Amino acid sequence: MDLEAIRNTFAPSKSKTMSKVHNFSAGPAVLPQEAIDAGISALQNFANTGLSILEVSHRGKEYVAVMDEARHLVKKLWGLDDQYEVMYLHGGASTQFLMVAYNLLQTKAAYVDTGVWSSKAIKEAKLFGEVDVIASSKDKNYTYVPTGYTIPSDADYLHLTSNNTIYGTQMHQFLTASIPVVCDMSSDIFSRRIDATKFDLIYAGAQKNLGPAGATLVVIKKDLLGKVTRQIPSMMDYKIHIAKESMFNTPPAFPVYVVLQTLKWIDKTGIETIENRNKAKADLLYNEIDRNEAFIGTVAANDRSWMNATFLLKDESRNEAFLEACKEANISGVKGHRSVGGFRASMYNALELDSVQALVNVMQTF
Numbered sequence: 001m002d003l004e005a006i007r008n009t010f011a012p013s014k015s016k017t018m019s020k021v022h023n024f025s026a027g028p029a030v031l032p033q034e035a036i037d038a039g040i041s042a043l044q045n046f047a048n049t050g051l052s053i054l055e056v057s058h059r060g061k062e063y064v065a066v067m068d069e070a071r072h073l074v075k076k077l078w079g080l081d082d083q084y085e086v087m088y089l090h091g092g093a094s095t096q097f098l099m100v101a102y103n104l105l106q107t108k109a110a111y112v113d114t115g116v117w118s119s120k121a122i123k124e125a126k127l128f129g130e131v132d133v134i135a136s137s138k139d140k141n142y143t144y145v146p147t148g149y150t151i152p153s154d155a156d157y158l159h160l161t162s163n164n165t166i167y168g169t170q171m172h173q174f175l176t177a178s179i180p181v182v183c184d185m186s187s188d189i190f191s192r193r194i195d196a197t198k199f200d201l202i203y204a205g206a207q208k209n210l211g212p213a214g215a216t217l218v219v220i221k222k223d224l225l226g227k228v229t230r231q232i233p234s235m236m237d238y239k240i241h242i243a244k245e246s247m248f249n250t251p252p253a254f255p256v257y258v259v260l261q262t263l264k265w266i267d268k269t270g271i272e273t274i275e276n277r278n279k280a281k282a283d284l285l286y287n288e289i290d291r292n293e294a295f296i297g298t299v300a301a302n303d304r305s306w307m308n309a310t311f312l313l314k315d316e317s318r319n320e321a322f323l324e325a326c327k328e329a330n331i332s333g334v335k336g337h338r339s340v341g342g343f344r345a346s347m348y349n350a351l352e353l354d355s356v357q358a359l360v361n362v363m364q365t366f
């Protein structure tokens with residue numbers, strides 16, 4: 001092949017000229033168009049360096065400014081003071097399952113088991129100490145959020161999962177605990193107003209509601225650290241990442257850049273507005289699930305997630321036909337997770353109300 005022919009095999013797709021695709025993917029997922037556009041621009045010419053963001057040093061002043069702002073904006077959005085530190089790390093939320101325990105679990109930790117992700121966090125924590133699973137909704141295939149449990153006062157921390165991406169349940173209230181609270185917010189971070197000071201550690205893989213895969217946000221109250229006696233390898237040690245301002249090793253530079261653009265969009269829009277939109281989208285879809293005789297929701301009404309709505313067709317032999325009807329309406333990503341079946345519509349912050357309306361229209365005419 002000559003060079004021109006090789007170049008042509010990389011020609012940009014025509015997707016931009018296609019009509020709008022309603023993206024209900026569970027993750028990686030829909031992002032604000034502004035964040036995508038800023039990402040494209042930085043791929044071509046980052047901060048007027050004449051270079052792509054993929055090609056520049058993370059130690060250069062232009063990139064250090066990106067990391068600083070991305071860390072700062074999280075604290076601004078949640079109104080956190082200097083007792084808290086913000087990190088961007090590699091390894092996804094799954095690495096936090098073990099890093100949390102590595103850094104915080106001295107003798108015993110309490111976990112609430114609300115699904116696959118909590119179970120994986122529990123499995124990793126067991127490598128470091130005693131794990132007390134104080135509540136679980138496994139008995140009903142995780143279709144509700146357990147309540148009424150007692151939090152042991154002698155545990156090093158309590159671990160929660162605020163939104164269960166696979167099952168479509170969400171915590172709509174948070175308890176006040178007398179021990180530190182750690183929360184996996186991967187799939188509902190910045191989707192609603194919360195009192196972040198109720199939490200001592202919050203983590204989230206970026207690819208659900210914040211940015212591309214590859215960056216993981218960790219927010220920690222500093223006084224939590226330094227209490228375990230074990231040796232911690234450098235890459236696993238929060239203290240080192242904090243001291244190095246997320247630059248201990250090369251950070252996931254481009255994903256963090258796109259996360260910053262999403263955070264700016266959230267800041268400009270306002271979390272309250274985002275919350276109201278998310279509520280409106282969820283109401284629109286759940287009302288249709290309840291109204292429409294052909295469909296049935298899979299989770300307890302009070303615990304329904306505003307982010308991931310799971311539902312079934314009463315006549316499952318029509319599943320393929322429904323997916324086909326969705327496809328014809330430019331609706332993508334609604335096939336359910338294999339452990340629930342049926343359908344899952346993920347309605348993260350950047351998904352617009354008209355996309356939910358498009359799905360509801362298909363449900364009504366189906």
Ligand SMILES: *Cc1c(COP(=O)(O)O)cnc(C)c1O
Pocket residue numbers: 027091092093094095117161163164165184185186187205206208
């Ligand atoms: C997707 C998800 C994870 C796993 O995230 P990775 O970044 O792929 O490791 C963990 N917790 C929740 C709640 C998730 O939705």
